[in-house]
Amino acid sequence: MEFKKEFLDKLRCADKIVFFTGAGISAESGISTFRGADGLWSKLKPEELANFDAFLRNPDMVWEWYQYRRKIINESQPNAGHKAIADMQSAFESVIVSTQNIDNLHRRAGSKTVYELHGNIERNYCLNCGKKFDSKDFSYTGKAPLCDCGGRIRPDIVWFGEFLPEDEFAASEKAAADCDIMFVVGTSAVVYPAAQIPLVARSAGAYVVEVNMEETDLSRRANYSILGKSGEILPIIANMASQIRNKEVK
Numbered sequence: 001m002e003f004k005k006e007f008l009d010k011l012r013c014a015d016k017i018v019f020f021t022g023a024g025i026s027a028e029s030g031i032s033t034f035r036g037a038d039g040l041w042s043k044l045k046p047e048e049l050a051n052f053d054a055f056l057r058n059p060d061m062v063w064e065w066y067q068y069r070r071k072i073i074n075e076s077q078p079n080a081g082h083k084a085i086a087d088m089q090s091a092f093e094s095v096i097v098s099t100q101n102i103d104n105l106h107r108r109a110g111s112k113t114v115y116e117l118h119g120n121i122e123r124n125y126c127l128n129c130g131k132k133f134d135s136k137d138f139s140y141t142g143k144a145p146l147c148d149c150g151g152r153i154r155p156d157i158v159w160f161g162e163f164l165p166e167d168e169f170a171a172s173e174k175a176a177a178d179c180d181i182m183f184v185v186g187t188s189a190v191v192y193p194a195a196q197i198p199l200v201a202r203s204a205g206a207y208v209v210e211v212n213m214e215e216t217d218l219s220r221r222a223n224y225s226i227l228g229k230s231g232e233i234l235p236i237i238a239n240m241a242s243q244i245r246n247k248e249v250k
């Protein structure tokens with residue numbers, strides 16, 4: 001695979017890189033994306049499942065849906081794309097992941113700094129007292145659980161209309177403003193405010209590289225758009241980075 005020379009030059013000189021990721025990076029692990037013909041939101045209604053009012057109206061149904069997703073995620077493994085990002089930690093001074101995914105696969109692949117903009121499906125908390133619960137505390141079947149205090153327990157996931165975790169978003173913005181290369185991987189980049197992160201990087205002067213199966217709204221604003229599967233493209237980039245950074249090819 002041939003890459004643009006400009007990109008290789010950036011890769012050679014970069015110190016700090018950031019990966020902004022979405023559902024597409026986990027597609028090759030068997031986890032569905034949201035948009036597009038086979039996406040979750042083409043079959044299900046987000047307002048009935050990823051929404052606080054819906055949870056209060058029908059907690060059992062929402063809980064059951066998240067238990068179903070937990071099962072799929074727990075049975076999945078990080079793929080070559082997640083692993084390539086973790087591998088790049090040895091090639092650059094700093095590699096930060098800012099993800100919209102809730103599946104924890106970046107950490108399981110070995111990425112050390114991961115900012116989760118939309119929460120994490122392994123965590124839950126009580127709406128009343130705030131007590132935290134690990135998803136392993138619950139069986140995959142049954143009704144939406146209650147805390148010892150009687151409060152309802154919800155997944156620690158950002159639903160539509162809710163605020164993003166302030167510290168994770170601020171840290172992502174800071175990393176974006178401070179990086180040399182921003183990779184935008186497997187996201188339609190249409191859900192704000194998360195989708196602002198690549199734009200922050202672009203306006204701060206970072207080189208923005210998109211890796212996606214298809215063109216998105218971001219493609220024309222990126223410096224370089226690479227079309228293909230992240231599980232195939234990212235290992236090639238990781239390999240290339242380690243070669244050109246350890247052994248300078250003139």
Ligand code: OAD
Binds near residue numbers: 186
């Ligand atoms: P989307 O489903 O909107 O977009 C997934 C993107 O991944 C698309 O652009 C696909 O072309 C691309 N893609 C699919 N397979 C790929 C592969 N193997 N390699 C590279 N790219 C691939 O998912 P997100 O952008 O993550 O929010 O969606 C953003 C948010 O919308 C999610 O975090 C979720 C959802 O509603 C909440 O739940 C709050």
